[in-house]
Amino acid sequence: MAFQNILGNSRVKAILSKSLQRNRVPHSLLFIGPEGVGKKEMALVVAKALNCQKKTENSCEECTSCVAINKKNFPDVMEVSPQKDVIKIEQMRLLKSTTYLKPMVGKKRVFIITDAEKMSEEASNSLLKILEEPPSFSHIFLLYLRIYCYSILLLISYNCFIWLFSSSTSLITISLVFSFIKSKNP
Numbered sequence: 001m002a003f004q005n006i007l008g009n010s011r012v013k014a015i016l017s018k019s020l021q022r023n024r025v026p027h028s029l030l031f032i033g034p035e036g037v038g039k040k041e042m043a044l045v046v047a048k049a050l051n052c053q054k055k056t057e058n059s060c061e062e063c064t065s066c067v068a069i070n071k072k073n074f075p076d077v078m079e080v081s082p083q084k085d086v087i088k089i090e091q092m093r094l095l096k097s098t099t100y101l102k103p104m105v106g107k108k109r110v111f112i113i114t115d116a117e118k119m120s121e122e123a124s125n126s127l128l129k130i131l132e133e134p135p136s137f138s139h140i141f142l143l144y145l146r147i148y149c150y151s152i153l154l155l156i157s158y159n160c161f162i163w164l165f166s167s168s169t170s171l172i173t174i175s176l177v178f179s180f181i182k183s184k185n186p
């Protein structure tokens with residue numbers, strides 16, 4: 001699945017594609033929105049594009065990197081999801097130990113944390129330490145269902161880029177995101 005295959009959220013796609021083209025994808029991205037609006041698909045396309053051998057602004061879906069990421073068989077793209085409904089400190093420790101290692105086969109390491117609101121307080125604090133000084137070759141994408149939770153409130157102070165998703169993305173939502181980003185990055 002490439003950008004053009006994801007329904008809706010066209011403004012988010014356009015801006016992410018432009019950031020990829022300019023090689024300016026932020027090291028941490030927060031995708032917030034209800035279930036089934038394409039947050040994970042979007043994160044995966046960015047992960048593929050960052051490692052794609054043919055394209056820079058999108059995934060080609062044909063090269064060995066894109067194919068391996070689709071098959072979940074690419075060591076530099078890792079998914080972290082809750083274990084028994086909680087993302088534990090041990091999972092963050094593993095993420096931390098891998099973040100600082102150069103990519104094994106690809107160009108960038110990408111960590112996709114799903115259901116990030118299920119991070120324990122300890123896990124959130126551990127993640128913040130990684131976000132303080134992320135290595136140039138690593139990206140961390142956090143997918144949230146809810147906007148208000150402990151870890152988001154903490155992450156906001158770390159200049160994370162936030163994307164709000166909706167099933168029918170409105171201009172109001174998008175402009176809110178822009179004004180937020182602008183206020184964090186004057």
Ligand SMILES: [Zn+2]
Pocket residue numbers: 048051052053054055059060061062063064065066067
């Ligand atoms: Zn590719």
